[in-house]
Amino acid sequence: MTERNTKGRILDAAERLFARDGFHATSLRNITREASVNLAAVNYHFGSKEALISEVISRRMVPINRMRMGRLRAVMAESVNQQARPDVSEILSVFFRPTLVFLETSSQAKEFVTIIGRAMPEPDDTVRNILIGHLEPVFRYLLEILCFALPHVPYRVLYWRLQFALGAFSHVMRTARDPIFMPDDLKPEEDIGSIIDVLIPFLTAGMEEAVE
Amino acid sequence: MTERNTKGRILDAAERLFARDGFHATSLRNITREASVNLAAVNYHFGSKEALISEVISRRMVPINRMRMGRLRAVMAESVNQQARPDVSEILSVFFRPTLVFLETSSQAKEFVTIIGRAMPEPDDTVRNILIGHLEPVFRYLLEILCFALPHVPYRVLYWRLQFALGAFSHVMRTARDPIFMPDDLKPEEDIGSIIDVLIPFLTAGMEEAVE
């Protein structure tokens, strides 16, 4: 299912290597070798390594976040209609599940899950800001809806709880395929969806916990 | 409170710069300039950049983890004595609070909190394994005690929940001083202890949540 054209081949190879080795440790030479294209092709098609990183992130993040925003709006609208508080577990599902939407259609896209987890803690500001720019509107809307869902929890506490959720999520997305500290009598999960099934009740309980 | 000798000056400067810019983006030239020592001093005193990274991490992690293990054993012993299950909130406190132990004594050590959060998601295996090597025995013992505390939660679920806790913790340690997505009407916490005060009830609720 590899892309035929050079640009697509570069994007796929970059996605694979960024996921495996990180952004900084992956050189343009590694990428073009993996993609079987010429070194100069990256700068011809993308302009710079940074622009390539941006493209690798954007081509998946844009549709994922469009899906997230649409579903969050639906959850909010339904809540207003029924004059009921939105369900925290559903809010979190709507945020996390779209990450997996590509996994059924493309084996290549599995790499991307790791990339999200890599970009979040990236020390390089320019790289991290690419992800942050995509996530910021979603985060704000998510926080707003959580305020409706959990009016008894202070705003400041909800902000930090949402940060905890983000941290837990990015950590397991990054390490899911090669989990650290895994005891010998446990096996890595075969698919990431089953980790999210454990994650959502965990986070929901934490979100809903009363503040004394 | 800066160290007088060259070795200590290098360690402090490296800690500061690793925290701010990450391990990979910080060159030995940056470090020696910041420490006002000669470039060759790093290889004279430490042998290599990797060995310096290891030292920066170890000099704080060793005493922190010794404290953690001691307190965890105490929690476990008290539980056996009283024939009661250990308290989840206390277990988590015993793990998280020692991170802050240096903060009262040394302003320099504030940087280290960020470093833990940086080393955990580090793509470079050799760097990440330095931290993992320190944390592994603590993680295993922590998981064991959680099994005692929460016998109704399956082992596999507890493993992942502890991973979520680790992810949330490292994420906020890394971003606490410059939080992402911070709304205009919120201010960064003045000290990290107050974030941990929010974190522990959140994680405790998630840990204790019943599994259907």
Add this chain to the structure above:
DNA sequence: GTCTATAGATTGATAGAC
């Protein structure tokens, strides 16, 4: 122990032929 000078390797980017 501290310094200068430099080796040796790798990187992102580009000029210019085809």
Add this chain to the structure above:
DNA sequence: GTCTATCAATCTATAGAC
């Protein structure tokens, strides 16, 4: 659009004088 060849900058690490 694709290629070769190369520039200029960076890095870690080390040899050798003091």
